[in-house]
Amino acid sequence: MNHFRAIATAMTCTLALTGVAEAQSMRLITQNQEQRAQYPAEAEAVAALAEAGFDVSRSEYQAVGIDLADGLRLLSTGAFDMATIQVGSVAKDDPFLEGIDLIGVSTNMDDLKSAVDAFRDAFNARLEEKFGVTAAAIWPFGPQVFLCGAEMSSLDDLDGMKVRSFTASMSTLLENLGATPVTLSFPEVYPALQRGVATCGVTSPTSSNTGKWPEVTTHLYPLSVSGSVQAHMVNLDWLNGLSEDARAAFEETMAAMEAELWDVAINTNGTAQSCSTGGECPEGGIYTSYDMTLVPVSDDDKARVAEISVSAVLPEWAEKCEASYPGCKQIWNDTVGAARGLSID
Known part of the structure; x- marks a missing residue:
């Protein structure tokens, strides 16, 4: 976790030199509770952001009575600036999103990592276009x-x-x-x-x-x-409102947290x-x-x-996805499909 501390220290110095005195507020809602294996990585990232000049207000879905399936909509409206999103549970709002981790496609963490990396750009492009959000970190809970x-x-x-x-x-x-x-x-x-x-x-x-x-x-x-893919997603208006230095610190911290959370999924x-x-x-x-x-x-x-997966999951998903996002089947074939050696006819 020393990487988080280095980021925070460097960014604190940068903010001081550039004269940025006012903290950037962030409203975060998360599913990561203290007893969960994923909690330490997120807590370290929040601490690093705080040291870098972010004023983070952290809430938990369970404590405030919000369903995980509503996280994307709340983030899209600006009710929160960042949220942990269980991708499969919000895919009712857009089936395309579940294409990152369809059942039976990536059943070990190495295969899932290749699928996520292949799909990341298309995934974020759809999130930005339809919901006004982007995934700052994408990671799995681990084998389901x-x-x-x-x-x-x-x-x-x-x-x-x-x-x-x-x-x-x-x-x-x-x-x-x-x-x-x-x-x-x-x-x-x-x-x-x-x-x-x-x-x-x-x-x-x-x-x-x-x-x-x-x-x-x-x-x-x-x-x-x-692998139960999750994401720390952020509201684009909030992200685009950050100064250049603050955005760089935020993105570097999220990248470090993502790496830690993959390590948790693989090793714990x-x-x-x-x-x-x-x-x-x-x-x-x-x-x-x-x-x-x-x-x-x-x-x-x-x-x-x-x-x-091949005979039922993929064709059923493709039919639903094409109905709301024409061309999504080809996008999947060119990304996740190519990474996993699969193709939906």
């Missing part, structure tokens, strides 16, 4: 896996179950597996699993452990179906999974030790997810 409160040995066992979903393409996968998708935001999942509103849920090992899902589930099936989920399933679990950290059953992932199930 299955946790169930019932016996599970393969994807076949999801047939007939109610399973938490939070994106349209995830719902398509679940329907093709015979499950009933139940659309729930993250804070709604624990009580839904507890009450039997849903039997299973999909999220990352880190999020499920810190969210205490192992208290209300018994089996963990670490078959990754996506194994520890969280071990903690959830009775394995080694470091003491004094953010993770809690549980004794879930860890279910071995089969090659047949990996192939099944890939097949459903």
Whole structure:
């Protein structure tokens, strides 16, 4: 995290030399709570911005009662200057956005990184054109896996179950597996699993452990179906109103935070999974030790997810996307598709 401190120190000096005395205000709403693995990187970035002359007012969706799915609209109207956005949950406002992380396309972090990098420019161009916002940092929560409160040995066992979903393409996968998708935001999942509103849920090992899902589930099936891409998005009017120096400091800080958050997604989920399933679990950290059953992932199930992605997820997404954004299928083929060796006919 020393990179954040270097940015803040350099920018503080720059602002002093250029005579900028008044702090630049920023209203941030975020989903990253203190117990989450992603919190330290964001907190360090906020601290670096504060030292560089930004007056950051930080709110959390959960604390103020705002649904994650409404984040993009609130940012677009200027209610907030920056917001953490769960891309899949706001894609109801524009299906094109979900093209960055469609189910079954990028199931490990290396593949996802190549897809995100390929799609970034097109993603931001659409955000700017339609919503007046841009993504200052794009990052994943990590591999999205299955946790169930019932016996599970393969994807076949999801047939007939109610399973938490939070994106349209995830719902398509679940329907093709015979499950009933139940659309729930993250804070709604624990009580839904507890009450039997849903039997299973999909999220990352880190999020499920810190969210205490192992208290209300018994089996963990670490078959990754996506990466749950998030973004720190900013209102363009706010961004364009920054001085040249302040904007440079902001963008450099966001780039450093993005790199840290990718590192978290790549390197912490194994520890969280071990903690959830009775394995080694470091003491004094953010993770809690549980004794879930860890279910071995089969090659047949990996192939099944890939097949459903090609035969159902991609064409269904393309049809919805073309209806609201003609030409988006070709954009996807030229970006994510090219990076992942896929093409939608």
